[in-house]
Amino acid sequence: MSIVHLPTRRELLVGSGALFAWSQMPRLARAEGRDPRLLVIILRGALDGLGAVAPVGDPDWMSLRGDRALVLDGKTPALPLDSLFALNPAMPNLYRLYKNRQASIVHATATPYRERSHFDGQDVLESGVARPGATGSGWLNRALLALESGGRVDPHGSRALGIGSVTPLVVRGAAPVMTWVPQKLLSASADTQNRLLDLYRHTDPKLASVLQARIKLAALDGTPAMGDPMSDDPTLAPPGIARVRAYFADAAGTAARYLAKPDGPRVGAMGFVGWDTHIAEGAASGQLFNLLGALDGALAAIETNMGETWHETVVAVVTEFGRTARINGTQGTDHGTGTVAFLAGGALAGGRVIADWPGLKPAQLLEDRDLKPTIDLRAVLKGLLRDHLRVEENLLASAVFPDSADVRPMGGLVG
């Protein structure tokens, strides 16, 4: 793990102007009995919810994904959650938390966005505004502003933490944000390398051959990748998954350490890239499996570093949209709609898969293509903000998620 770079006072004040807030911080932290923490993790690139949490009990599951379907008695058996769903075997920590009622999964969920652009989808997810392009502030930041000053979660001090050299939009806004940048930067992901390689193959063969050589070298250098047996192209094996795992755990673990401090921030946000599994997805032993494993490690790091405050914590793992229900021609999935959200933390009333299952028959899919979303993700997020951070419900509908009056907060998520 790299050396922790504590935010300096100067960094804390960037973009805030709230010079007075710092001196008051310790006093504000425990004004009420409970002292909630909320960490939001954005999976950028759109997660295949069906590859993460498989509907093994659905009669149409096998016909949909065929021999790529995650099953309970597969070579790598999926972990049974209830009669319908099973968790990807890459996530034993989440499974343990689920069994301990400290994790819940929301399935067939989506934001109001119904198109297929990552950028626009991320804007909608993070801004909390139903139309794309609203990038001024994020719902988590506005939720802080909706809280009373001096309350448990002081909205006017540095109560939010952004991880990464760019603060995720979800936490950007008028409420001051402190930032932490991991010292070891993650180099371009295998996915980015492969996309660039593909671009070069069509436009610049010389650059293509140089880049390919580098990718091969990196693959030799790294830990043996769990290659997709279907893929005969060695460049598609994800090199450097060990580095990805280390980065995820480092970033998430650090966020947890700050959130756990009595006078630290109460909410945080970070993004993990690499989820656009349009080729060689490998739910059981490839890209997706590796990434979910890295995410599972990040959750473990959060739990460990939160210490006692884990019991007052909710981690929400969300993504801009899902992926197609069917596998595409390159053994991946294309941009789809419905997906899953993972919730973890000691504050949850967990141990449930929350779903209004739409079914997987062609007519039940959205546009005969995507898992149909039946739960508005905003309902889940509003439920967490109302019951965990105690944001007033009317403000949730107006300021935090504008024009969402008809989306009722989901109750009973936290204990």
Added chain:
Amino acid sequence: MSNSAKAEAVLALHRFGMGPRPGSIAAVATDPRGALIAELDRPLALSAAAAQPSSARAYRTVADANARRTARAKQAQQQAKKQQMAAAPTVADDQSQAEAQTQGKIQGQGQEKDAAEMAAKKAAEAIPDPGRPIYLQEAKLRTEAALAAEIGFAERLVWFWSNHFCVSANKIQSMSGAYEREAIRTNALGRFVDLLQAVEGHPAMLFYLDNLESMGANSTAGINRSRGLNENFAREIMELHTLGVRTGYTQDDVISFANVLTGWTLVPPGADPQHGGEFTFNPRLHEPGGQTVLGKRYEQEDVEQGRAVLRDLAAHPATATHVATKLARHFVADEPPPVLVEQMAKTFRDTEGDLKQVAIAMVSSDEAWRGPPSKLKRPSEWVVGMIRATGITQVDPVRYTGGQELLGEGLWRPSAPKGYPDDEASWIDGVGRRLDVANYFAERVTGITDPQAIIDDVFASEISSEVKQAVGRAESRQQALALLFMSADFQRR
């Protein structure tokens, strides 16, 4: 604006400038060639340079710090030795004890030496090197000039000449920026002979190419001392700066020219607090008498002898060809069209080395525009192009110069007097490193810039459909930006 006008504007900005920035394509599209030429008439000074120390002052500042450092180190060393002495054993009684103590004493001496050296090192390090902040500020000024330029053709010419007449900040960190400002920037659009005289007479160059101590065998200093002639400076001037390698000069020419240049040195910094570090001609080092260089006899006395040789080297036809070839290779193609090179060399000869006219001849020639964008940008050009595309106008020099070093083109730090190479083969293997840098940069700017806006506004949509598609399908803005910056459209010119 027609498509071909836009395409030529994009090419103008990439091939001859620093890359497009928001609005620049529209600004030059009506007449890209005219816009390039017009930029050569604008002043090339750096607005904020007045606050920067001259090369001589920078040199004195560093020399002063070094002197203080040495003094402190010596003091600390002596103090440490004294303490050790006080703690050391004294007299031995019998043989075995004496032996044991001899052993101990040897060991003790070793420790003593180590401790004293450590103390000296620590004391010296307490005085920071003033050269680095000067270097960083110069780097900042220079980079921001490239970011601020509408096209950046004139800045590219400064960069070109700075590399052609390179010095290395690894040897003279404090003077590298001032050298470029004083010798290169002021002459990059003037006559080659003036540029040459300014460069070869600059303290940084004399220091870098080791001419400070060079002395003629028959000079006053040469007779008194065992040291002698240094051929390096003369050789590099002929091989790299003027005629070019294998253009007919002999080893005898090199030695004669080196003798001509003896005495070209600087005022010792300690000797003269007003002028220390400035160029001076020291007659005590100069080889007396006439010299024959390239078949011509130079009977001039003192510094004029060297200036006369430089004048002739500047006017030599081989120099015209060498300079024209290097310029065309840098801007147009690794193997530049011979017609273009000859047009530029002819202009050089016809105008007595008017560098602005040579630059105009280049961009006025259809040959310079005809080929596909085959040049792989050097890391420095690529990085500045990337920053320009985002509209950012200021840089953190620590991060910026660090990035340049990571990419193998540390600012003013070439590993040899030949400067950084210009061919694709030298740089293409660094593409993987570029990807990491692009990815990192993209992460940093993803909140303030939009990949689609760069395609639309910065490139006026003049970018291949494959890139548009890759950017549109990227999984995040960061990835989209990284792919855009890494595309051939962005890396080649």
